[in-house]
Amino acid sequence: MVAPLPYPALHASHSGIWICSVDGETRAIGKGEAIGRVAETPHILLNAPLLGQRLGYPDLSGLDLLELFAFIHPAQFVVPTPAGLAKTLGLTPPDQEADIAALCRQAASLLLEGLEAPFWKEREGAWSSAQALYRLRWPWAQEVGRKLEKPVEAERWLFSKLTEWEEEAPRPAPRSVTMNQSEALATLDALTGEGSEEREGQKSYTAAVSQIFNPRKIKGEPNMLLAEAGTGIGKTLGYLAPASLWSRQAGGTVWISTFTKALQRQLDRETRRIYPDEETFRKKVVVRKGRENYLCLLNLEDALQGGFTGRAAILAHLVARWAAYSKDGDMVGGDLPGWLTTLFRRNGATALTDRRGECVYAGCPHYRKCFIEKAAHASQQADIVIANHALVMVNAARGREQQNRPTRLIFDEGHHLFDAADSMFAARLSGQEAIEIRRWVIGPETKNRGRRRGLAARLADLASYDEEGGRAIESARLAAEAMPADGWLQRIGEGEPFGPIEALLQEVRAMVFARDESQSADAGYGLETELTDVEGPMIDAVATAAQAMDALLKPLVRLGQRIEHLIEEGPDWMDAPARARMEGALSSLGWRRDTLSGWLSLLTRIGGPADPDFVDWLMIDRFEGREYDIGICRHWLDPTIPVTEVVTKPAHGVMITSATLKGGGGWDTARARSGAVHLPHPPQEFEVASPFDYPNQAKVIIVTDVKRGDMAGLAGAYAQLIEASAGGTLGLFTAIRRLRTVYARIADRMAQSGLPIYAQHVDPIDTGTLVDIFRDDPKASLLGTDALRDGVDVPGQSLRLVVMESVPWPRPNILHRARRLAGGGSAYDDRIIRARLAQAFGRIIRRADDHGHFVILSSSFPSRLFSAFPEGTPIERMPLAQALAEINKATSEMQDSGLSTETSLMHDNPQ
Numbered sequence: 001m002v003a004p005l006p007y008p009a010l011h012a013s014h015s016g017i018w019i020c021s022v023d024g025e026t027r028a029i030g031k032g033e034a035i036g037r038v039a040e041t042p043h044i045l046l047n048a049p050l051l052g053q054r055l056g057y058p059d060l061s062g063l064d065l066l067e068l069f070a071f072i073h074p075a076q077f078v079v080p081t082p083a084g085l086a087k088t089l090g091l092t093p094p095d096q097e098a099d100i101a102a103l104c105r106q107a108a109s110l111l112l113e114g115l116e117a118p119f120w121k122e123r124e125g126a127w128s129s130a131q132a133l134y135r136l137r138w139p140w141a142q143e144v145g146r147k148l149e150k151p152v153e154a155e156r157w158l159f160s161k162l163t164e165w166e167e168e169a170p171r172p173a174p175r176s177v178t179m180n181q182s183e184a185l186a187t188l189d190a191l192t193g194e195g196s197e198e199r200e201g202q203k204s205y206t207a208a209v210s211q212i213f214n215p216r217k218i219k220g221e222p223n224m225l226l227a228e229a230g231t232g233i234g235k236t237l238g239y240l241a242p243a244s245l246w247s248r249q250a251g252g253t254v255w256i257s258t259f260t261k262a263l264q265r266q267l268d269r270e271t272r273r274i275y276p277d278e279e280t281f282r283k284k285v286v287v288r289k290g291r292e293n294y295l296c297l298l299n300l301e302d303a304l305q306g307g308f309t310g311r312a313a314i315l316a317h318l319v320a321r322w323a324a325y326s327k328d329g330d331m332v333g334g335d336l337p338g339w340l341t342t343l344f345r346r347n348g349a350t351a352l353t354d355r356r357g358e359c360v361y362a363g364c365p366h367y368r369k370c371f372i373e374k375a376a377h378a379s380q381q382a383d384i385v386i387a388n389h390a391l392v393m394v395n396a397a398r399g400r401e402q403q404n405r406p407t408r409l410i411f412d413e414g415h416h417l418f419d420a421a422d423s424m425f426a427a428r429l430s431g432q433e434a435i436e437i438r439r440w441v442i443g444p445e446t447k448n449r450g451r452r453r454g455l456a457a458r459l460a461d462l463a464s465y466d467e468e469g470g471r472a473i474e475s476a477r478l479a480a481e482a483m484p485a486d487g488w489l490q491r492i493g494e495g496e497p498f499g500p501i502e503a504l505l506q507e508v509r510a511m512v513f514a515r516d517e518s519q520s521a522d523a524g525y526g527l528e529t530e531l532t533d534v535e536g537p538m539i540d541a542v543a544t545a546a547q548a549m550d551a552l553l554k555p556l557v558r559l560g561q562r563i564e565h566l567i568e569e570g571p572d573w574m575d576a577p578a579r580a581r582m583e584g585a586l587s588s589l590g591w592r593r594d595t596l597s598g599w600l601s602l603l604t605r606i607g608g609p610a611d612p613d614f615v616d617w618l619m620i621d622r623f624e625g626r627e628y629d630i631g632i633c634r635h636w637l638d639p640t641i642p643v644t645e646v647v648t649k650p651a652h653g654v655m656i657t658s659a660t661l662k663g664g665g666g667w668d669t670a671r672a673r674s675g676a677v678h679l680p681h682p683p684q685e686f687e688v689a690s691p692f693d694y695p696n697q698a699k700v701i702i703v704t705d706v707k708r709g710d711m712a713g714l715a716g717a718y719a720q721l722i723e724a725s726a727g728g729t730l731g732l733f734t735a736i737r738r739l740r741t742v743y744a745r746i747a748d749r750m751a752q753s754g755l756p757i758y759a760q761h762v763d764p765i766d767t768g769t770l771v772d773i774f775r776d777d778p779k780a781s782l783l784g785t786d787a788l789r790d791g792v793d794v795p796g797q798s799l800r801l802v803v804m805e806s807v808p809w810p811r812p813n814i815l816h817r818a819r820r821l822a823g824g825g826s827a828y829d830d831r832i833i834r835a836r837l838a839q840a841f842g843r844i845i846r847r848a849d850d851h852g853h854f855v856i857l858s859s860s861f862p863s864r865l866f867s868a869f870p871e872g873t874p875i876e877r878m879p880l881a882q883a884l885a886e887i888n889k890a891t892s893e894m895q896d897s898g899l900s901t902e903t904s905l906m907h908d909n910p911q
């Protein structure tokens with residue numbers, strides 16, 4: 001029997017507010033009383049920011065169960081809802097909202113009891129952590145402290161507990177191996193297991209993929225395959241079979257690049273089938289992400305030792321608890337619960353990663369335990385590296401790991417390659433970017449928290465040994481003072497810019513406002529104008545800014561040369577760690593040099609003839625009327641040109657694959673969007689259709705009587721559709737404003753119908769957690785924008801209806817206009833929309849037993865776009881009432897047939 005705690009609990013939703021007293025009695029109360037009570041007495045809560053939003057009291061705080069869970073079970077998954085917590089703790093999920101407050105009290109007692117359990121596996125470090133949290137006045141510290149006994153022996157501190165990576169000899173180059181298709185198919189058989197269903201599509205896919213691993217015939221011309229494989233053919237195992245076989249036979253590494261975290265997680269699971277033994281798996285399969293995803297131990301140490309105060313310091317201690325048990329230290333999409341940082345309103349979380357590239361590499365006391373370095377070293381010996389498109393491109397373009405460049409690459413979710421390349425190879429000279437360079441060179445200029453150091457402090461030993469290097473550092477520091485400093489946006493707004501770059505940005509801002517044609521159409525949101533017909537003050541400002549930029553670039557180039565010289569010379573004092581640190585400094589210096597050179601070339605072009613390969617424009621980033629950044633942008637008209645040069649051509653074998661690679665168009669589209677058109681010879685092409693029975697599993701409905709611009713009508717339609725489907729609805733919007741309006745109008749109604757509704761851009765919950773919540777509750781619905789269009793993988797009945805509020809036209813911005821002109825006008829737009837529709841439709845049917853409707857609330861939906869949907873899918877235009885009747889009928893049939901509404905979080909591969 002678990003002893004009750006002496007604290008009341010509070011629960012609030014759109015349908016009411018309840019308090020469960022210390023006597024265990026629950027009653028409904030009003031907002032005013034609830035706010036008064038929580039301000040007076042600490043209450044047990046579940047997700048304080050979310051409850052605060054429901055109460056209209058954003059400062060709500062108390063004894064948050066999620067914080068307690070994070071302390072007791074670091075690195076463990078839980079869906080952060082009452083039902084999710086109840087399931088994890090073995091309690092009965094509540095039937096009614098009124099029972100949730102009592103459940104919270106029960107859950108708190110149970111969690112605290114767990115601290116005394118002899119089998120509690122996360123005990124180590126808890127006592128020391130609780131002591132520190134007590135000093136920080138963490139609300140749970142007292143209760144936790146009562147249950148924890150002081151350990152007999154001093155606990156190992158996080159930094160001594162983490163294992164070190166070992167230096168290993170570089171892996172020899174892979175052997176030349178000609179793939180045997182029968183062996184690849186036998187490997188596939190072994191992976192899919194005996195008795196698995198007939199899968200001809202998957203077999204032919206595997207046979208096609210195995211060809212990319214054959215020896216390359218000509219340097220600069222990889223074996224390249226474009227493969228469109230419909231949902232459900234078992235794509236991941238289809239390519240993992242030949243990839244693992246080649247890796248075993250040739251002794252090389254295959255890189256698999258993804259776009260969404262959902263697929264990364266899935267690959268992590270699928271690859272366990274190849275290496276069932278845990279230890280072998282850890283050696284053979286490595287997940288890599290950009291360094292800004294990982295916890296930086298040096299930043300954490302700084303935060304724990306006083307760098308952070310208040311709530312941010314409490315977060316740092318909970319993150320330290322997690323780091324001691326984490327699989328890989330990935331703070332974004334790894335085993336750190338996505339909800340943890342949002343509980344702290346993102347206070348301090350980003351400062352715990354290495355976002356500013358201030359890593360001191362071997363100069364760091366935690367270098368040998370560093371999560372980033374660990375993943376980088378492990379990937380050199382791995383058979384399979386699971387990465388993402390951005391990381392593959394960054395490493396190829398400016399990585400430190402040139403000897404470890406991927407030579408066999410599989411780009412899954414290849415339809416995102418174009419957009420990933422577009423961001424990666426773009427240049428953006430803006431205030432926010434320029435201030436980062438200033439900080440990187442000069443270091444902290446105010447009493448900022450954190451351990452940031454300037455260039456001089458980071459390279460003090462070089463400066464004392466090499467006079468010329470020291471002079472270069474000093475010149476760079478002086479030149480960096482011309483970059484924007486804190487308060488730049490305000491100064492520009494007041495017409496008092498400081499220094500040449502701020503002066504240039506002031507001209508940019510004036511020109512954007514002067515030429516803005518959007519008028520009130522997009523009030524308060526981003527503005528842009530083409531970089532043409534520039535004259536007068538702007539030209540002068542550009543010239544002065546370019547001089548300042550050049551003055552900074554020159555000493556950085558000189559410094560780079562001095563470091564290279566020093567590394568070659570190898571003076572006595574330069575031991576292995578110092579050498580590694582110099583190499584690290586060289587790499588981060590190279591990155592800044594490249595950025596500054598890109599900006600300089602952007603500036604020198606202004607006023608001259610346009611370069612047909614690029615699109616340039618001026619912009620002001622705004623959100624709801626507030627300005628965030630001002631700058632000049634340059635994108636490649638076709639960003640697959642640089643990708644082909646730096647990633648594809650140097651490789652030996654490349655496959656680009658996706659369920660929607662042709663984007664509703666033909667192979668021309670796939671070749672253009674993948675960059676294959678820039679190779680000397682055409683790629684191999686392969687196509688296999690989905691095995692799903694779309695004519696019987698899905699239906700597209702175009703609702704004809706919801707008027708464009710009628711927000712009340714739109715919200716009403718959403719509410720009725722969600723009710724007809726009894727939840728299980730994914731609502732996709734093309735504008736955040738409309739999403740928020742619809743949510744605000746229907747949230748209460750949905751709560752009263754017992755159909756929880758969650759929304760991106762409204763609920764203070766990260767997108768990954770929102771999807772977990774949606775997946776876990778078949779009655780829940782989720783509203784969102786672009787990221788949900790193909791980042792949601794919810795097989796089973798939790799997702800049975802997708803509603804799109806309108807045709808997802810591309811935003812008619814300057815970049816789009818230029819590409820549209822080059823890409824065939826309206827046909828180009830149609831290709832983009834078809835691809836988006838195909839991706840959104842693809843959310844519904846993830847398994848052979850899935851059924852669902854795809855509803856578009858736009859009567860003007862053109863019939864020429866019907867080809868976006870799989871062949872044979874029924875498509876019908878009808879009024880809302882008829883659509884509701886049809887969906888209602890499907891819901892009743894589903895309920896009558898007793899189809900399980902359970903959806904496993906560890907579902908089968910839907911690919």
Ligand code: SF4
Binds near residue numbers: 361
């Ligand atoms: S090596 Fe760099 S990223 Fe890693 S812990 Fe140290 S400073 Fe942070």
